[in-house]
Amino acid sequence: MITDEMLRFAAAEADQAIRDSLPHPEDCHRQFSPRFERKMKHVIRRGRHPVTYKYLRRAACLLVAVTLVGASWLTVDAEARGAFFAWVRQQYENFVEYRFEGLAPDEEMTTNFAPTWLPEGYEEYEVHSAGGTSIKTYRNSDGQAIHFMYSPGADATSLFVVSDQMTMEKVSVGTQEADFYQDADPENANVLVWQYEGEDILFCISASLPRDEMVKIAESIAAIP
Amino acid sequence: MMIYLQMIDTPEDRSKFEQLYLEYRGLMFYVANKILHNEQDAEDVVHQAFLKVAENIEKTGDPKCPKTQSYIVTIVENKAIDLYRRRQKRQMVELSDELPGVSAVYEGENTLTDCVLKLPARYREVILLRYFQGYSVKEVAAILGLSLSAASKLDQRAKNRLKDLYEKEGKL
Numbered sequence: 001m002i003t004d005e006m007l008r009f010a011a012a013e014a015d016q017a018i019r020d021s022l023p024h025p026e027d028c029h030r031q032f033s034p035r036f037e038r039k040m041k042h043v044i045r046r047g048r049h050p051v052t053y054k055y056l057r058r059a060a061c062l063l064v065a066v067t068l069v070g071a072s073w074l075t076v077d078a079e080a081r082g083a084f085f086a087w088v089r090q091q092y093e094n095f096v097e098y099r100f101e102g103l104a105p106d107e108e109m110t111t112n113f114a115p116t117w118l119p120e121g122y123e124e125y126e127v128h129s130a131g132g133t134s135i136k137t138y139r140n141s142d143g144q145a146i147h148f149m150y151s152p153g154a155d156a157t158s159l160f161v162v163s164d165q166m167t168m169e170k171v172s173v174g175t176q177e178a179d180f181y182q183d184a185d186p187e188n189a190n191v192l193v194w195q196y197e198g199e200d201i202l203f204c205i206s207a208s209l210p211r212d213e214m215v216k217i218a219e220s221i222a223a224i225p
Numbered sequence: 226m227m228i229y230l231q232m233i234d235t236p237e238d239r240s241k242f243e244q245l246y247l248e249y250r251g252l253m254f255y256v257a258n259k260i261l262h263n264e265q266d267a268e269d270v271v272h273q274a275f276l277k278v279a280e281n282i283e284k285t286g287d288p289k290c291p292k293t294q295s296y297i298v299t300i301v302e303n304k305a306i307d308l309y310r311r312r313q314k315r316q317m318v319e320l321s322d323e324l325p326g327v328s329a330v331y332e333g334e335n336t337l338t339d340c341v342l343k344l345p346a347r348y349r350e351v352i353l354l355r356y357f358q359g360y361s362v363k364e365v366a367a368i369l370g371l372s373l374s375a376a377s378k379l380d381q382r383a384k385n386r387l388k389d390l391y392e393k394e395g396k397l
Contacts, residue, residue: 002337002388004356010337011356014329014349015295017342021329025294028251036268040250040275044243126370128280143311 348383
C-alpha cells in the first residue's frame with residue numbers, strides 16, 4: 001500500500017530532481033519578441049490598474065475578463081445599490097455595461113447551468129467559477145471556442161461587452177428578449193446577452209458563430225445537477 | 226484568443242506577480258520550448274501560464290521559494306502540453322495523458338520517487354500539486370483549469386498509474 005506519507009516524501013524528492021535537472025532561473029536568458037512583451041505589459045498594467053475605467057473603480061474586488069480577439073467581457077464586483085432587483089443596460093462609447101442594481105440576498109446561488117445543445121464537435125474545456133459567477137469554455141478540435149457565462153444578481157456584478165466596432169439587434173431567446181452583438185470583423189466573436197426568465201441571472205454567450213446558432217445554444221441552456 | 230480570471234487586487238499581490246514575471250519568464254520559456262520546439266508557441270504558452278498564475282496569485286508563495294519555482298514549472302509544463310495536444314489535433318487526443326513533460330534525472334534509491342518521475346506529465350503534475358504543494362483536488366482543478374469532476378478523475382488515474390508502476394517494481 002502506498003501511504004500519503006510515502007507519496008509526500010516521493011513527491012518532494014521528485015520535485016527536487018526536476019528542479020535540479022533544470023537550469024537556474026537566472027541562467028535562462030531569452031530575448032522575448034515585441035509581441036510577447038506587449039502582451040505581458042498589458043497583463044502587468046492591468047494588474048497595476050485592475051479597473052481601467054474610472055467609473056468602475058468601485059468594483060475592484062473581482063475582475064473576470066474574457067478577451068476574444070476584439071470583443072471581451074469583464075465582470076466586476078459592485079456594491080449593492082438601491083432597493084430593487086434588475087440588470088440595467090448602459091451604453092458607453094465603445095462598450096456596454098449590464099449592471100445589477102439591488103440588494104443581494106444572503107444565500108449564494110447554487111444552481112449550475114449549461115447548454116444542452118452545442119454545434120457538432122464542441123466539448124467542455126474549461127470551467128471557472130467564483131462567487132456564483134461561472135464561465136464555461138467549450139472547444140472543438142480546431143481550437144474554436146464558445147464561452148458561456150452566467151452571473152446571479154445576488155453577486156451584484158456588472159457585465160461589460162467591449163468591442164471597437166459592433167452592432168446590436170434585439171432577438172428572442174425562447175420568450176425572453178435578448179441583445180445580440182455582431183462584431184464588424186467576422187473573425188471576431190459575437191456576443192449574446194439575456195436575462196433568465198423570472199430570475200435575476202444574466203447569461204452571456206460569446207463565440208465566432210452566426211446569430212441563429214448562438215440563439216439555438218441559448219435556448220438549450222438548462223439547470224444541471 | 227484567451228480566457229482568464231484576474232484576481233490581483235492587493236498591492237502585495239501585484240508586486241508578487243511582477244517579481245514572478247521577472248524571476249521566471251526565462252525558465253518558463255525554456256520549459257515550454259523543450260516541449261514544443263517552437264519559439265513562438267513557447268512564448269504564447271508563457272503568456273498563458275502567467276495568466277493562470279495571475280488567476281491563482283493568492284495560492285502562490287514567496288517568489289524566490291523553491292516551491293514557487295516548482296509551481297510555476299508545473300503550470301507552464303501543463304500549458305505547453307495543452308498546446309501540443311491541440312496542435313496534434315484528433316489523432317493524438319487519446320494519447321494526451323501520456324505525453325512526457327520535463328525530464329529529470331534521479332540518482333536516489335527511493336523506488337516510489339523513481340515511479341513518480343516516470344509518470345506521464347499530466348499525472349506527475351497532479352501528484353506534485355497534491356502531495357508536494359499540498360493543494361486539494363478543488364484547488365488543483367482551478368490551477369489546471371479543469372472541472373472538479375475532471376480533476377478528481379485525473380487524480381485517481383494518476384494514483385492508479387503510480388500504483389501500477391510501483392507494483393511492476395515488485396514493491397507491492
